[in-house]
Amino acid sequence: MTIDPDPDLLLDARGVAKSFGAVRALTDASLSIARGEVVALLGANGAGKSTFVKILTGALKPDAGHVRIRGAETRVGSPAQARRSGLVPVYQEPSLVPDLDIADNLRLGGTDRDAFQHWMEALAHPDLTLDAVVRDLPLATLRIVDLARALAAKPDVLLLDELTAALPTDLVERVLKVARAQAEDGRGVIYISHRFSEIAALCDRATVLRDGRSVGEARIEPGVEERVVELMLGAKIDLGKRAAEIARPKPEGRPRLAVQGLAVAPKLKDASFTLHPGEVLGVVALEGQGQDELFEALAGFRQPAAGSIEVDGAPARFGHPADAIAAGLSFVPGDRAHALFRERSVRENIAMPFSARMRNWGPLRLRHEKARVAEAIARLQIDTRAQGEVQRLSGGNQQKVTIGRWLAHGVRTLLLFDPTRGIDVRTKRQIYPLVRDLADRGAAILYYTSELEEVPLACDRAIVMFNGRVVDIVEATEADEARLMRAAYGLTATEGAA
């Protein structure tokens, strides 16, 4: 559905495109807001949502297309200009200077104090003193402060980006009420959220992004979830044979890893599952549902606040990644930059865990090391033409190096966090059978992926996380994307959770 050029539109973004190097983040994104409208902007992970938001708010310049605010031909040039022209964003992470008090923060942004106080009262936080230092305040309060500050600027278009994530229910209700009031005042609101319950309560319309394009719009009415999920999924390219079609016995016996009631600040509240040798367990979640905390706790990077981890039936506590490694848990993080020594060689990158323990600080066992590294390189088919420095390899080969490190070291339990993010299809097709093969040789693999179509390709089962909890367990044979997507949006087990 298209909208004719209309001077009454508060915001009109059309044909917005943006590439980062060879990666096309957006090809053709559009969004319009009329007076009195609340519009939800939806899209799965990697659909280009955050790039689009950055362009709307002037943090990035589009390669093509335009953003008009109030029908004027003003092209947004900077965040400050976007603010002046009437579009004010409020993000999940409050943009306040932590070491200043509230009053100073208001002064920095030129916010009117009386207006701010008025909105704080409307949001039911009248007792906040302005000389409180930002650093000392809880996150929920800061989000409200940030929102009140934005409202005090009398924005024509208010952009709320995941503002309600991890906010207590009563505050969520007030935020929704204030946003609704904005629309009734003839202003516009862009609402970004993973929660359908909030979208249903607040929004008039939803516009969906997929693979960098605006693929459709939907009026918010009963049953709209189905239509939105359909739009978000679209048609998919074939990536390889489904793992689920290969018959595999159900896991039995003692689990390699048993997680019970695990809670890790800030986002993981309650995760329980078991992982058996020979099994690839997928983890499906939208961004920020606690999966980062889950993996980092299992890898020894964070300490759990509650719950237990058992490895081979024995309770385990990981104070440092070295403890996790000693218990056989190897972690491949989502961001390769965290895992690689950029200016060191492929061999050194792969062999690093060999030297980690103090008893191995002496002479390098070069022959042993070379043999193990060569084996890992051969198994992963790493292109070693530029092996002198890892930073000269392609992204896919760099990713293989991070996995190869643990192949060389010996894998018992592998924690793969989005191992195929940002790599080419050919490399992806090499990684699925490799994961399968490792499992067949007795490894237990936990596999988080931001791409739903990978679940039936690589996993036996998948746990679905929403809002810090494991909300569903899906057999790979039943793991069609629509079901996973619905579960990931909290539409099955805990509908309406806040």
Place this chain on the structure above:
Amino acid sequence: MSDIHPETDDRVPPLLRVGRFLKDNPLIPLIGFLILLIGILEVMRPGILSPFWAGNMIKFAIPLAMLAAAQVLTMLTGGIDLSVGIVATSAAFVTATLTPLIGPFPAMAVAMAVGALVGLVNGFGAGIARVHPLIMTLGTGLIATGCLQVYQRFVIATGSDIPDILEWLGTGRTAGLPNGVFLFLPFAAFILWVMRFSGFGRLLFALGSNETAAKLSGVRAWQVLIALYVLSGLIAALTGLLYLGMIRAPSLSLAVPLVLPSVAAAVIGGTSIFGGRGSFAGAIVGALILRVIDTMLTLARMPEGARIALFGLIILAVTALYVRFTETR
């Protein structure tokens, strides 16, 4: 489609290519620069080049190169050790004053223990309290300076003596070469081995390159840092012993003027102060270069103050130039 990063492409500007060549083979231009400087020296004062002069230059480059080793190792992790000057001085002073009381070898052992102790405190600060090594080693250096002055009051009456072995190492010559090489060659071989062929050396590069990745590989940074700064303290103390044998006059600031040149020698030798990249062979050439420059300034018969100021200026200029050439990206 090429899997190789475009950086390896041939179509790069010539200056960048020179820079990249220097980055990949930092020793070649360094040695060239050293030879050039020696050539200039010969032009300034024809006939100065002789085996004796060369031996002398090497002799005074050795303590500088040893302290530079401490800088290279700490800089690999992104740190630095500014306490080496006062540690070397303390080691020399303690040895000289204790030798009449407890004999030469126990005195030297105490001196080495002092180095290890300061290193341990540095390692605790840098590795566990996570104080920046620059601040940490400046702080411990100051504390050690104070302690040394207090210590001096206690031993003021005992007199001082320099162990024979140190005098032999510091002043003697064998076949024209200073005896210091008998200490330095095994020392250099050990440092080069640590950096290239030991697990510990690999971890130093790893910590400087990417500490998160090192942690992910199971490396406990604090263990490495404590061991590193203890090693650095031991190197400084050993240097102090050798320097005592050379100068034969313990004072409370014996080796302190060597600190900045030791950092400069490491940086000129291609060690990055940001960590992850470094070469001890380069630092040795860097120490020789600094000694030749020092000789040139002495020959120019400048007043002491001007000489020191110019030396500082040249160190900064050479370092800045070299870094500019090799860090082009």
